[in-house]
Amino acid sequence: MVNLTIDDKQVTAPKTATIYEAAKLNGINIPILCHDNKLKPFGACRMCLVEVEQMKGRQIPACTTPVTEGMIILTSTPDIVKARKMVLELLLLNHPIDCPVCDKGGDCDLQNLTYEYKVSANRFTDEKFHHEIDYNNPLIERDMNRCVLCGKCARICDEIVSFGALTFIDRGIETKIGCEFEGALNCEFCGSCVSVCPVGSLLARPFKFKSRFWALTKQKTVCGYCGTGCNLTLGVKDNKVLTTIYDDNQGFHKGQLCVRGRFGYQFINSDKRLAKPLIRRGNSLVESSWDEALELVAGRLKSGNVAALATPRLANEEIVLFKKLMELSGSKDYDHSAGYAHSALTEGFAKSLGATASPSTILDIQKSDLLLVVKTDAYETHPVVGFEINMAVKNKGVKLYILSDKRGKLARLPDAKTLLHTPGNEIALINAVAKTILDEKLAGASAGSVEGFVELEKGLSAFTPELVSAQCGLTADEIKQLARAYAAAEKPLIIFPVGLAYPGHNAEMASALANLAILTGKLGVEGSGILCMSEKNNSQGAVDMGFYPEAGAKNAIQILDGCASGAVKTLFVAGENPLVSYPDQTRVRNALEKVDFLVVSDLFLTETAAMADVVLPACSFAEKEGTFTAIDRRVQHFKPAIQKIGQSRSDFEIFSTLITLLGGRAPVSPAAVFAEIAAGVPGYESMNYATLGETGQFAKVAIKPVFNSVSLTASKAESGKMALVTGSALYHCGTLSQYGEGPMHVCPEGYLEISRTDAANMKVGNDDLLTVTSASGSAKLKARVSPRMPVGVVFSPYHFSDSSVNQFWSGAAVTWVTLAK
Amino acid sequence: MNPITPIMNGLKITLSHMFKKPITLQYPDERPKVAERFRGLHALNVSHDKAKCVACYLCPTVCPAKCITVEAGEDQNHDKFAAKYEIDMLRCIFCGYCVEACPVDAIRMTKEFELANYRREDFVYSKERLLEKK
Ligand code: SF4
Ligand code: SF4
Ligand code: SF4
Ligand code: SF4
Ligand code: SF4
Ligand code: FES
Numbered sequence: 001m002v003n004l005t006i007d008d009k010q011v012t013a014p015k016t017a018t019i020y021e022a023a024k025l026n027g028i029n030i031p032i033l034c035h036d037n038k039l040k041p042f043g044a045c046r047m048c049l050v051e052v053e054q055m056k057g058r059q060i061p062a063c064t065t066p067v068t069e070g071m072i073i074l075t076s077t078p079d080i081v082k083a084r085k086m087v088l089e090l091l092l093l094n095h096p097i098d099c100p101v102c103d104k105g106g107d108c109d110l111q112n113l114t115y116e117y118k119v120s121a122n123r124f125t126d127e128k129f130h131h132e133i134d135y136n137n138p139l140i141e142r143d144m145n146r147c148v149l150c151g152k153c154a155r156i157c158d159e160i161v162s163f164g165a166l167t168f169i170d171r172g173i174e175t176k177i178g179c180e181f182e183g184a185l186n187c188e189f190c191g192s193c194v195s196v197c198p199v200g201s202l203l204a205r206p207f208k209f210k211s212r213f214w215a216l217t218k219q220k221t222v223c224g225y226c227g228t229g230c231n232l233t234l235g236v237k238d239n240k241v242l243t244t245i246y247d248d249n250q251g252f253h254k255g256q257l258c259v260r261g262r263f264g265y266q267f268i269n270s271d272k273r274l275a276k277p278l279i280r281r282g283n284s285l286v287e288s289s290w291d292e293a294l295e296l297v298a299g300r301l302k303s304g305n306v307a308a309l310a311t312p313r314l315a316n317e318e319i320v321l322f323k324k325l326m327e328l329s330g331s332k333d334y335d336h337s338a339g340y341a342h343s344a345l346t347e348g349f350a351k352s353l354g355a356t357a358s359p360s361t362i363l364d365i366q367k368s369d370l371l372l373v374v375k376t377d378a379y380e381t382h383p384v385v386g387f388e389i390n391m392a393v394k395n396k397g398v399k400l401y402i403l404s405d406k407r408g409k410l411a412r413l414p415d416a417k418t419l420l421h422t423p424g425n426e427i428a429l430i431n432a433v434a435k436t437i438l439d440e441k442l443a444g445a446s447a448g449s450v451e452g453f454v455e456l457e458k459g460l461s462a463f464t465p466e467l468v469s470a471q472c473g474l475t476a477d478e479i480k481q482l483a484r485a486y487a488a489a490e491k492p493l494i495i496f497p498v499g500l501a502y503p504g505h506n507a508e509m510a511s512a513l514a515n516l517a518i519l520t521g522k523l524g525v526e527g528s529g530i531l532c533m534s535e536k537n538n539s540q541g542a543v544d545m546g547f548y549p550e551a552g553a554k555n556a557i558q559i560l561d562g563c564a565s566g567a568v569k570t571l572f573v574a575g576e577n578p579l580v581s582y583p584d585q586t587r588v589r590n591a592l593e594k595v596d597f598l599v600v601s602d603l604f605l606t607e608t609a610a611m612a613d614v615v616l617p618a619c620s621f622a623e624k625e626g627t628f629t630a631i632d633r634r635v636q637h638f639k640p641a642i643q644k645i646g647q648s649r650s651d652f653e654i655f656s657t658l659i660t661l662l663g664g665r666a667p668v669s670p671a672a673v674f675a676e677i678a679a680g681v682p683g684y685e686s687m688n689y690a691t692l693g694e695t696g697q698f699a700k701v702a703i704k705p706v707f708n709s710v711s712l713t714a715s716k717a718e719s720g721k722m723a724l725v726t727g728s729a730l731y732h733c734g735t736l737s738q739y740g741e742g743p744m745h746v747c748p749e750g751y752l753e754i755s756r757t758d759a760a761n762m763k764v765g766n767d768d769l770l771t772v773t774s775a776s777g778s779a780k781l782k783a784r785v786s787p788r789m790p791v792g793v794v795f796s797p798y799h800f801s802d803s804s805v806n807q808f809w810s811g812a813a814v815t816w817v818t819l820a821k
Numbered sequence: 822m823n824p825i826t827p828i829m830n831g832l833k834i835t836l837s838h839m840f841k842k843p844i845t846l847q848y849p850d851e852r853p854k855v856a857e858r859f860r861g862l863h864a865l866n867v868s869h870d871k872a873k874c875v876a877c878y879l880c881p882t883v884c885p886a887k888c889i890t891v892e893a894g895e896d897q898n899h900d901k902f903a904a905k906y907e908i909d910m911l912r913c914i915f916c917g918y919c920v921e922a923c924p925v926d927a928i929r930m931t932k933e934f935e936l937a938n939y940r941r942e943d944f945v946y947s948k949e950r951l952l953e954k955k
Contacts, residue, residue: 099877099924100875100877100879100901100924100925101875101876101877101900101901105877133899135899208895209876209893209894209895209901210893211878212878212882214882215878215881215882
C-alpha cells in the first residue's frame with residue numbers, strides 16, 4: 001500500500017493501482033472515456049487528466065499513471081476543467097451530435113460528459129465525418145462517424161475475446177475502427193465491443209430504436225443458457241425483454257457475455273411461446289383449460305408406470321418438486337440429459353472423488369499456472385470460461401495444453417500446445433500421460449498411499465506412451481512432454497466440457513483425468529485441480545438435487561426403451577426435446593409414439609411436444625424465481641423480470657398443483673423448497689435467498705480421492721469411412737437457442753465441418769449439400785470447409801431441429817460415416 | 822353608513838355594464854379569439870412531406886401525465902421515425918413540456934380547444950390525426 005493525497009484527502013491505495021483506480025477506491029470520481037476496468041490502460045482520450053504536484057503541476061492521464069508514495073494529486077482544478085472541456089470540444093468537432101436519433105442517447109459517456117462539463121458551444125469548426133455506416137450486420141451496427149477512437153472495442157476483442165475482429169485502420173484524421181480490408185464484421189458476435197463502446201458507434205441492432213435506456217427496467221438475473229452461470233441484466237419494457245444491459249460490476253466475468261447471453265434473449269418473448277395448455281383430441285392438439293389438462297395428467301400419474309425426463313434448465317426448486325411428484329406417482333425412473341451427459345459427475349467423479357461435483361472453480365483459472373483443456377470445444381460450450389482462459393494465457397502467461405480431436409480457437413492462443421489425437425482416444429491418451437508420470441517417478445509423494453494405487457499401476461501397464469501414441473496419431477515424446485509439464489506445474493488445472501453432444505465415455509474420462517490430478521497431488525490447492533463443465537445452466541444443480549436414477553432404476557435410455565416395450569405407460573417430459581437432442585432419432589421417435597401417454601411441459605411446441613397427449617405451457621427463467629447452480633457449484637438466485645406470458649405457468653406451479661392433486665402437500669414458495677434443499681443437500685448448508693444475494697455462494701465440495709483405473713479399447717477406424725464427432729456450436733446451447741434470434745442470425749442451420757484436404761478430394765465447397773450416412777441413418781447437411789479439422793474427421797453441431805444430427809448419430813463417441821454429394 | 826348606499830353602488834355597477842360590450846360569447850355562433858400562446862390540441866409539424874418527429878422519446882419522457890406513446894421505426898434509409906405517435910387527450914394537462922423538450926421542433930400546440938367527443942377512444946389522437954392540421 002502507498003500513501004498519497006488526492007484532492008486534499010489522505011488516502012492509501014495498492015502499489016499496483018493507477019491514479020484513477022486509487023481515486024475510485026476512495027470514492028473520488030475522475031471522468032474517463034477510453035478506460036475500462038477489464039482492459040489494460042491505454043490513455044487515448046485525455047479526459048482523465050489530473051495534476052500531480054511532484055510533476056510540477058503538469059497534467060497527466062490518471063488512467064495510465066501508477067501511484068507512487070507521497071503523490072499529491074488534484075483532480076478538478078479550473079485548469080483541469082478547462083483542459084477537459086477542450087478535449088470534449090475537440091471530440092465533438094467532427095461528431096455528428098445526432099443524439100435524438102442515436103440509440104446511445106441517455107447511456108452515452110460523451111453525452112453525459114458534455115452535459116456535466118457544460119460544453120454547449122464549440123470554439124472550433126470543421127466538417128463532420130462521412131464514413132459509410134454498416135447497417136447490414138444483423139447484430140452489430142457500426143457507425144464510425146460517432147467514434148471517439150477510444151479503442152475499447154478493438155482492445156476487448158483482442159485482450160479478452162481474443163478474436164481480433166476490429167482494429168484501427170487508416171491514419172491521422174482518417175483513422176477509424178474497422179475490420180481487415182474494411183470488410184464486413186464476421187466474428188463471434190459476443191457483443192463485447194458493443195458493451196464497452198462509450199458512444200453510439202457500435203450498437204446492438206436487435207435493440208435498435210426499441211426503447212430509450214432510461215425507460216428500461218433493469219432486472220439482474222442469471223443467464224439461462226450454459227453452465228457458466230454468467231450474471232446478466234435484462235432490460236425490460238412493457239413486459240418485454242428488449243435487451244441485455246452491460247454492467248461491468250456483475251459476476252466473476254465483470255459483465256462479459258457470449259453471443260447467447262448477449263443476443264439470445266428473444267426466446268423469452270417469442271411469438272412462438274405456448275400460451276395455453278393443449279390436449280390431444282384425435283390427431284390434433286386443441287387448447288384446453290389448466291384444470292382440465294392437469295386433472296388429466298394427475299389421473300395418469302396416479303395409475304402408475306410413470307417415468308420422467310427433465311431438462312437441467314429447470315431451477316433447483318423445480319427439480320426437487322419434480323422428484324417429489326415422481327415419488328408420489330410411485331416411480332423411481334427419472335433422469336436428465338439423456339443419462340450420459342451427467343455421468344462424468346454422477347459416475348466418474350462419484351467413484352474417483354467421492355463427490356458429484358468439481359473440486360475447482362472458474363476462479364481458479366486465473367490462479368493456475370498450467371491449464372490442461374480436454375476438448376477444444378470447451379470454448380464453444382462455455383464461451384465465457386473461454387474468455388477466462390484467454391485472459392489467463394495472454395495476461396498471466398499461464399501455460400496451455402489442449403487434448404483434442406480437432407483444433408479450435410484455444411489452439412491459437414500464444415504458446416498453446418495442442419495434442420491432436422484421433423477421435424475417441426482421449427482415455428488412452430490420458431492414461432498414457434498418467435503412465436508417464438508413474439514411470440518417470442513424477443507422482444506426488446502421497447500418491448502411493450491413495451486407495452486403488454496398485455490397481456491403477458496394473459491398469460495403466462498397457463498404456464505406454466509408445467503404444468498409445470501410435471494409436472492416437474501423436475508421438476510418444478509429445479505425450480511425455482505433456483506429462484512432465486503437468487507434473488512440474490505448481491498449480492495445474494484440468495478443464496473438460498461434457499454435454500448431450502459429447503456422448504461416449506464421459507464417466508471414464510472424468511476418472512482418468514481425476515487420476516492425473518490425484519497422482520500428482522494437484523487437488524485441493526487453490527488454482528489447481530479439475531473442473532468438469534456440464535452443459536446447461538443448471539446441470540450441476542440437477543445432479544446436486546439427485547435427479548438421476550438410483551441403482552436399479554431406469555436411466556434415460558432405459559426409460560425410452562421402456563416406453564417402446566410398454567413397461568412405461570406415462571412419460572412426463574419437462575423441457576427436454578429428446579427427439580432432436582438425444583441420440584438416435586428413430587429410437588426416440590419409436591419410444592414416444594409407442595408410449596401410452598406423453599406429457600410435455602415446455603415453452604414451445606417442440607418436436608417432442610408435438611407428439612404429446614398433453615402439452616403444458618411452461619415459462620422461462622425471466623418469469624420465475626429460483627436458483628441455478630453453475631458448473632463450479634456457484635448457487636445463484638434469480639428473480640422474475642417480467643410477468644408470465646399468456647397463461648403459462650412455471651414448472652414450480654405445475655408440479656405443485658399436480659402434487660396437490662395426487663394428495664401430497666405442495667410447498668408454498670420456491671424459498672420454502674430452497675430451505676429444504678439447504679437442509680438436505682451437502683454443501684448447501686446455511687444458504688438461503690438472502691445470503692445468496694446478487695453474487696451467489698459456492699456450495700463446498702468435500703472430496704475423498706480414490707484411484708479408479710479405467711481402460712477403453714481404442715475406437716477402430718472403419719476403412720473408407722470418415723470419423724464424425726458431434727458437439728456444440730459456439731452460437732448455440734442445447735436446442736433452446738434456436739428460438740433466440742441472435743444465435744439464429746449467425747448460425748441458422750446445422751452444418752458439417754470438413755477438412756480442406758477431404759473437401760478438395762471430394763471436390764466440395766462451402767455450402768454444398770452433403771449426404772451423411774451412418775449405420776443408423778442419414779441426413780443432408782451443408783458442408784463447411786475448415787482448416788481446423790484433421791483429415792478424415794468431420795464435425796457437426798447438434799442443436800438444430802432441421803436435419804438434426806441424431807438422424808445418423810446413435811450416441812457413439814465416434815460415428816463412422818460416408819459422405820456423398 | 823346609509824343603508825341605501827351599498828345597494829346604489831351595486832346597481833351602479835350593474836347599470837354601467839349595460840353599456841359595455843358583453844363578455845359572454847354566443848358560442849358556437851360567436852368564436853373566441855384565442856391568445857397567441859394558447860396551448861390547445863397538439864399538432865405534428867411536417868417537413869419534406871414527412872412528420873418532422875424523429876422519435877427521440879424525449880416528449881414521452883418529459884410528459885408529466887405520461888400520455889404520449891411513441892414507438893420508433895426504421896425507414897428504408899435506416900433513419901428513425903415515429904412508427905406510432907399517440908397522445909391521450911383525456912390525460913394531457915396541456916403543460917406544453919413536450920413542445921419545449923422536442924429537439925427538432927416537431928410538435929406544437931394549436932389553438933384548437935374543441936376536444937369534446939362521444940367515445941373515450943376518440944380522445945386518443947393517433948399520428949395521422951395529429952398530422953392532419955397543417
Ligand atoms: S454517440 Fe452520444 S453524443 Fe454522439 S450522437 Fe450518440 S448519444 Fe449523442
Ligand atoms: S462481437 Fe465480440 S468477437 Fe465480434 S468484434 Fe465485437 S468483441 Fe470482437
Ligand atoms: S467504436 Fe466505440 S469502442 Fe470502438 S474506438 Fe470507437 S468509440 Fe471506442
Ligand atoms: S451462454 Fe453461458 S457463457 Fe454465454 S453468457 Fe450465458 S452463461 Fe455465460
Ligand atoms: S420530442 Fe419531438 S422528436 Fe422527440 S419524440 Fe417527441 S415529437 Fe418526436
Ligand atoms: S480515460 Fe484516461 S486517457 Fe482516456
